[in-house]
Amino acid sequence: MSFAVHRRPSWAIPDLEATPYSAFVNRRAILAGLGVGALGLGAGLPRLALAQEADPTADLYPARKNESFKLDRDLTPEEINGHYNNFYEYGTQKTIARAAQALKTRPWDIEIGGLVEKPFTIAFDDLVRKIPLETRLYRHRCVEAWSMTIPWTGVPLKELVALAKPQGSAKFVRFETFLDPDMAPGQNDFLYPWPYIEGVTIEEAGNDLAFMVTGAYDKPLVKQHGAPLRVALPWKYGFKSIKSIRKIDFVEERPVGLWEAIQPSEYGFWANVNPEVPHPRWSQAMERVLHTGEFVPTLIYNGYGEQVAGLYAGVSGEKLFM
Numbered sequence: 001m002s003f004a005v006h007r008r009p010s011w012a013i014p015d016l017e018a019t020p021y022s023a024f025v026n027r028r029a030i031l032a033g034l035g036v037g038a039l040g041l042g043a044g045l046p047r048l049a050l051a052q053e054a055d056p057t058a059d060l061y062p063a064r065k066n067e068s069f070k071l072d073r074d075l076t077p078e079e080i081n082g083h084y085n086n087f088y089e090y091g092t093q094k095t096i097a098r099a100a101q102a103l104k105t106r107p108w109d110i111e112i113g114g115l116v117e118k119p120f121t122i123a124f125d126d127l128v129r130k131i132p133l134e135t136r137l138y139r140h141r142c143v144e145a146w147s148m149t150i151p152w153t154g155v156p157l158k159e160l161v162a163l164a165k166p167q168g169s170a171k172f173v174r175f176e177t178f179l180d181p182d183m184a185p186g187q188n189d190f191l192y193p194w195p196y197i198e199g200v201t202i203e204e205a206g207n208d209l210a211f212m213v214t215g216a217y218d219k220p221l222v223k224q225h226g227a228p229l230r231v232a233l234p235w236k237y238g239f240k241s242i243k244s245i246r247k248i249d250f251v252e253e254r255p256v257g258l259w260e261a262i263q264p265s266e267y268g269f270w271a272n273v274n275p276e277v278p279h280p281r282w283s284q285a286m287e288r289v290l291h292t293g294e295f296v297p298t299l300i301y302n303g304y305g306e307q308v309a310g311l312y313a314g315v316s317g318e319k320l321f322m
């Protein structure tokens with residue numbers, strides 16, 4: 001599979017020259033291979049990938065493409081998506097890609113517990129081989145009114161739920177990110193109630209769109225996207241799509257996410273995308289497409305209403321859209 005690459009808009013990422021040489025895989029050799037001389041460095045050159053250590057799951061990529069997930073717009077180029085991130089464990093700005101390389105993704109155990117038949121802990125490298133991976137093209141709409149499109153690889157969340165064997169009393173799935181302030185400097189910031197928590201209802205987890213992500217752009221997930229395991233819930237605002245998951249619990253009580261804990265008047269449990277329900281401090285009617293800079297109208301449920309609107313038919317008295 002190949003992904004179209006567009007010219008990088010100048011506002012998207014800081015100048016290539018501002019990045020220390022050491023952060024890149026032997027950049028000079030790659031440039032030499034491309035026939036780009038030392039004097040040829042400059043604007044228009046695609047940003048090279050940050051170094052990643054050899055990944056024990058690399059053989060699983062590329063995965064089968066699930067053609068039922070299509071997009072109405074181009075994919076965001078990897079270089080742009082990989083350098084414009086929200087990952088508060090590594091800073092509150094968008095340029096955390098380099099800092100996030102401090103995330104140690106092996107060994108990485110996932111604890112599965114709460115209201116399940118039998119709680120268990122499983123190495124990510126074993127878990128990832130239990131369910132066949134597939135690639136889906138998804139939209140992603142951040143609550144901050146920017147959007148991207150990305151080829152995620154992973155497994156339907158419902159398959160993982162089946163593996164966990166929840167009890168009938170389980171009403172929610174609660175996800176938890178790692179907690180290690182030595183590895184993630186942002187977690188020393190006591191203004192945030194670490195670790196990052198998010199959750200969905202059991203019904204939402206059973207919807208085919210809810211996806212557990214292990215890779216993107218036909219490779220294992222890079223650290224800044226939340227390696228080795230994150231969630232993608234494309235009909236909800238991006239903050240619901242929790243990164244670098246360590247713990248998955250099946251619970252009876254509705255989980256309170258990190259953002260809801262900080263500011264419940266602005267960030268709620270449901271957080272479904274709706275252009276007609278403004279954030280208390282800004283409109284949600286439009287979104288800036290990350291790779292073009294264009295502003296386009298935001299769609300109800302981020303364009304996935306057909307798949308998910310039914311989940312909310314019986315829900316009343318709830319703030320479904322914040």
Ligand SMILES: Nc1nc2c(c(=O)[nH]1)N[C@H]1C(S)=C(S)[C@@H](COP(=O)(O)O)O[C@H]1N2
Nearest residue numbers: 085086087088142196225238239241242243
């Ligand atoms: N653990 C963790 N998960 C997180 C976040 C975070 O700060 N920490 N940010 C969220 C927000 S606000 C968005 S928009 C997406 C961004 O994902 P991306 O950087 O891979 O595009 O991750 C979400 N998941």
Ligand SMILES: [Mo]
Nearest residue numbers: 142143238239
């Ligand atoms: Mo976001």
